[in-house]
Amino acid sequence: MKVVRILLxxxxxxxxxxxxxxxxxxxxxEVTSAVSPLSLDEDALAQRLAGALRIPxxxxxxxxxxxxxxxxxxxxxxxxxxxxxxxxxxxxxxxxLLEWPGQDASLMPALLAAHLDVVPAAPETLxxxxxxxxxxxxxxxxxxxxxAMDDKSSVLGxxxxxxxxxxxxxxxxxxxxxxxxxxxxxxxxxxxxxIARALQDQGVRLAFVLDEGGVIGENLVAGVxxxxxxxxxxxxxxxxxxxxxQAEGGxxxxxxxxxxxxxxxxxxTRLQEQPMPARLVPPVDDMLTMLAxxxxxxxxxxxxxxxxxxxxxxxxxxxxxxxxxxxxxxxAPTMIQGGVKENVLPDTATAMVxxxxxxxxxxEDVEAHMRAAIDDASVQIERVGDWSVQSAAVSSVESPxxxxxxxxxxxxxxxxxxxxxxxxxxxxxxxxxxxxxxxFNFLPIRVGADDMARFHGINERIAVSNYADMVRFSVAFLxxx
Numbered sequence: 384m385k386v387v388r389i390l391l392x393x394x395x396x397x398x399x400x401x402x403x404x405x406x407x408x409x410x411x412x413e414v415t416s417a418v419s420p421l422s423l424d425e426d427a428l429a430q431r432l433a434g435a436l437r438i439p440x441x442x443x444x445x446x447x448x449x450x451x452x453x454x455x456x457x458x459x460x461x462x463x464x465x466x467x468x469x470x471x472x473x474x475x476x477x478x479x480l481l482e483w484p485g486q487d488a489s490l491m492p493a494l495l496a497a498h499l500d501v502v503p504a505a506p507e508t509l510x511x512x513x514x515x516x517x518x519x520x521x522x523x524x525x526x527x528x529x530x531a532m533d534d535k536s537s538v539l540g541x542x543x544x545x546x547x548x549x550x551x552x553x554x555x556x557x558x559x560x561x562x563x564x565x566x567x568x569x570x571x572x573x574x575x576x577x578i579a580r581a582l583q584d585q586g587v588r589l590a591f592v593l594d595e596g597g598v599i600g601e602n603l604v605a606g607v608x609x610x611x612x613x614x615x616x617x618x619x620x621x622x623x624x625x626x627x628x629q630a631e632g633g634x635x636x637x638x639x640x641x642x643x644x645x646x647x648x649x650x651x652t653r654l655q656e657q658p659m660p661a662r663l664v665p666p667v668d669d670m671l672t673m674l675a676x677x678x679x680x681x682x683x684x685x686x687x688x689x690x691x692x693x694x695x696x697x698x699x700x701x702x703x704x705x706x707x708x709x710x711x712x713x714x715a716p717t718m719i720q721g722g723v724k725e726n727v728l729p730d731t732a733t734a735m736v737x738x739x740x741x742x743x744x745x746x747e748d749v750e751a752h753m754r755a756a757i758d759d760a761s762v763q764i765e766r767v768g769d770w771s772v773q774s775a776a777v778s779s780v781e782s783p784x785x786x787x788x789x790x791x792x793x794x795x796x797x798x799x800x801x802x803x804x805x806x807x808x809x810x811x812x813x814x815x816x817x818x819x820x821x822x823f824n825f826l827p828i829r830v831g832a833d834d835m836a837r838f839h840g841i842n843e844r845i846a847v848s849n850y851a852d853m854v855r856f857s858v859a860f861l862x863x864x
Contacts, residue, residue, distance in 0.1 A: 421547075421854075421855045421858055421859075423851050423854060423855065425847055425848065425850075425851040426521075426847070428543060428847075428850060428851055428854060429521045429526050429847045429850060429851075430521060431462050431539060431543070432519075432526050432531070432535065432536060432539050432845075432850060433519035433520070433521050433526050433528070434458060434462075434519060435455060435458060435459070435519075435530065435535050435538075435539055436517065436518075436519035436526065436527075436528035436529065436530050436531060436535060437517055437518065437519035437528070438451050438454050438455045438458060438517075439451055439501070439517045439529070440452050440455050440499050440500050440501060440530075440535075440565070441500065441501055441502070441503050441529075442500035442501070442502075442565065442566045442567070442568045442569045443502065443503050443568070443569065444569070446503050449477060452477035452499065452500075452565055453477075455499060456474070456477075456479065459479075459538075459539075459542060462542075463542045463543075463545070463546045464546075465545075465546050465549040465550055466481065466542055466545045466546050466549060467481075469483075469549050470482060470483050470545070470561075471484075473581075475574065475577045475578050475581065476565060476573050476574065476577065477499070477565035477566075477574070478499070478562070478563060478564045478565045478566075478573075478574040478575070478577070478578060479499070479561070479562075479563040480560060480561070480562050480563075480578050480581075481560065481561040481563075482558065482559075482560055483545065483554075483555060483558065483559040483560075483561070484554075484558050485554070485555045485556050485557040485558040485559065485864075486554050486555070486556050487556050487557065488558075490556060490557035490558070490590070491557065491588055491589065491590035491820070492557055492558035492559065492560060492587060492588075492589055492590065493557055493558075493559055493560070493589060493590050493591050493592070493593070493784075493864065494559075494560040494561075494562055494582075494589050494591075494592045494593070494815060494819070495541055495559065495560070495561050495562070495592075495593050495594075496562045496563075496564070496575065496592060496593065496594040496595075496810075496811050496812055496815070497534050497535075497537035497538040497540075497541060497561075497562075497563055497564075497594070497595065498534050498537075498538070498563060498564045498565070498566075498567035498568070498571075498574070498575075498595075498811060499535065499538060499563050499564065499565050500564070500565050500566055500567055500568050500569075500574075501529040501530045501533070501534075501535065501568065502529065502533075502568050502839050503529075504516035504517075504529060504841075508841050511841050511842075512527075512841055512842055513527065513842050514527040514528070514842075515528075516528055516529045516843070517529060521847065524846055524847055524848070525844040525845065525846055525847065526844060526845050526846075526847060526850060527842070527843070527844045528843060528844070529843055530843070531843050531844050531845040532828060532830075532834075532837060532838055532843050532844070532845055533595070533838050533839065533843070534567070534595050534826070536826075536828070536845055536850055536853060537595055537826055537853070538563050540850070540853040540854050540856075540857045541561055541857050542561075543854045543857070544854055544857035544858040544861050545561070545861065547854075547858055548858065548861055548862070553861075553862070555861065555864040556864060557590065557864055559861070559864060560582070560589075562575060562578050562811070562815075564578070564811050567810070567811045570769065570770050571811045571814055572769055574811070575811035575814040575815070576814045578814075579814045579815045579817070579818060582815075582818055583817065583818050587818060588818055588819075588820070589815060589818055589819040589820065590784070590819075590820055590821070591778070591782075591784045591819060591820060591821040591822060591823060592812045592815045592819045592821075592822040592823070593784075593788075593812075593822075593823050593824070593825065593860075594810045594811055594812035594822070594823075594824050595810055595824060595825075595826040596615040596618065596806040596808075596810050596812070596824020596825060596826065597612065597613035597614055597615040597804055597806070597824050597825040597826065598612075598613065598825075598826055598827075598828050598829070598830040599611070599612045599613075599792075599796055599799050599827060599828065599829045599830065600612075600613065600830055600831075601829055601830065601831045601832075602831060602832055603830070603831070603832060603835075604674060605678075605682075606677070606678040606679045606682055607674055607677045607678060607800075608677065609677060609798060609799065609800050610796065610798055610799040610800070610829065611674065611799065611800050611802060612792045612796060612799040612800065612801045612802070612825070612827070613670070613802060613803070613804035613825070614785060614788045614789070614792075614801055614802070614803055614804065614823060614824075614825050615666070615803070615804045615805060615806045615823060615824035615825060616665075616666045616777055616778040616779070616780060616785070616803045616804070616805075616823060617664070617665075617666050617742050617774070617775050617776070617777040617778065617805050617806070618774070618775040618805070618806035618808075618809070618810060618812060618813060618822070618824065619708075619712075619739040619740055619741060619742070619774050619775075619805065619806065619807050619808075619809075620739070620740030620741075620744075620745075620746065620771075620772050620773045620774035620775070621737075621738075621739060621740065621770050621771060621772050621809050621813075622737075622738050622740060622746045622749060622766060622770075622771045622772075623717075623735055623736065623737045623738070623766070623767050623768045623770070623771070624735070624736050624738070624749075624750070624753060624764055624765060624766055624767065625733055625734070625735055625736075625763075625764075625765045625766075625767045626647060626650055626651065626733065626734045626735075626736060626757075626762055626763070626764060627647075627731060627732070627733045627734075627762070627763045627765070628643045628644075628646045628647045628650070628731065628732050628733075628761060628762055628763070629643055629730060629731050629761075630642050630643035630646065630728065630729075630730065630731075631728070631730070632727065632728045632729060632730040633727075633728045634726065634727070634728065635725070635726045635727060635728055636726075638728060639728075642728055642729070642732075643721055643728075643729050643730065643731055643732040644721045644722060644729060644732045646732075646759065646761060646762065647719070647721060647732040647733070647734055647762070649759070650734075650757045650759060650762045651716050651719070651734050651736070653756050653757050653758070654714050654716070654736060654753065654756050654757065655714060655716065657752075657756040658711060658712075658713070658714055659711050659712040659713075659714065659741075659744065659748075659749070659752055660711065661697045661700070661701055661707075661710040661711040662697070662710060662711070662741075662743075663689070663693070663696075663697070663710060664710075664741060664742045664743055664777070664805065665742075665777050665803075666742075666777055666803045666804055666805040667709045667710065667804070667805055669780060669802070669803045670802045670803050670804050670805075671686050672686065673800070673802040673803075674800070674802060675687060677800065697710055708739065708807040709805055709807065710741075711741055712738055712739065712740050712741045712744045712748075712749060713738065713739045713807075714736060714738060715736065715737045715738070715739075716734055716735070716736045716737075717735050717736070717737050718733075718734065718735040719732075719733070719734040719735075720732065720733050720734075721733065735767070736753075739807055739808075740773065740774045741774060742774040742775065742776070742777055742805070743774070744774060745773055745774075746766075746771060746773060750764065750766070770809070772809070772813050772816075775812075775813065775816055775822060776816075778821040778822055778823060779821070780803050782821060784821060784823060785803075785823065787860060787863040787864075788801070788823060788825060788860065789801045790859070790863065791827075791856050791859040791860040791863070792827070792856070794855070794856075794859045795827065795852050795855045795856045795859060796827065796829075796852065796856075806824045810824060812824060826853075827852065827853050827856040827857075828845060828849060828853065829846070829849050
């Protein structure tokens, strides 16, 4: 009986400890803004964006047309005359770099990135679009077409904001660059990477880069009712490896113990069965801490007491592909080749495996993990492609820039919670890593569960009112510069 009482007492103490931890959760910093919403002609804004969407600036090599990019350049110059007459403009191939001199030359400049190019629409899907992908239709309260979400709306949003402020005689305190790449969707090597090298050659050092990446998610976080604005403070790295095996070819009626295909399949299976370790990195850890007060009690308890529940929390996050990508370097076999006929043993077999590298892991860590997991000297492992990049350093949520992003969100989207986060894909921002002290990723677009498939998918669109709010956000952020 005495043992039972002791156990009950310990349980009571544990419950108190857990409850206190929940009570002490800080939650997101609730930022308010005294800035009044900017009055805009939303229909005119929509029509200008729609006109840009009608120009199919596709960067995919087989569909690329330089004339379309030249047409878009002319379109932008026509509709934003104050911007292109006041700001120094340089072209890098089909990319644009605009420089807005600041009042205080002692301040480090900043760079605002977006991209002019779009992905193609798959021919077999065209019949499923409500409005054709390059129609630029303004219907049913939406602007429809490739680039409405990714990412011409950002290009034009910045230009609209700059045009408004220039007409008011505004000049930023720090010099601002607008960098609009033309090949982000195929890696950015001829656009953002070239711009970054040119700035580096000039001796330019950037205080920060702001690019697409985070959004205002509506009903995307389980248990959180309010929209969540994810101000991304880091981006995962990127690397692809080719696995290759060799074996004696011949007739399939007399196979060896391991064919090239079999040995390759075993290597791929071992990789998938042994993913890289899961852990909470600062952007994700901070995001969970700030969102926890909005979540049901069970989730709050687990997040507030990670010292006890972190293994369970990681297991839950690993159970969904979206959240699994936030907690580990992911392993994705994407291509496999071997053989030319069903009754012929191939001499070689190859597979491509793509990794998105979590902050704190390195490409070298990935390769070491691969070799240990595969544990087969006959499998050749070779890094391939030009996209390899280490994971980005994590930018501080204590920085003035992060605070300015919070204030701009509060001014335009007062219902949203602003929290940090991690970009699991790849953006042009990575090309500026060598010359920037910090980087953030945020695109002020409202995205619901059914909108996620519109990125690179069917029926890409943005609400007319949301696009106007993007412009308002851009003005609010620029004014803080």
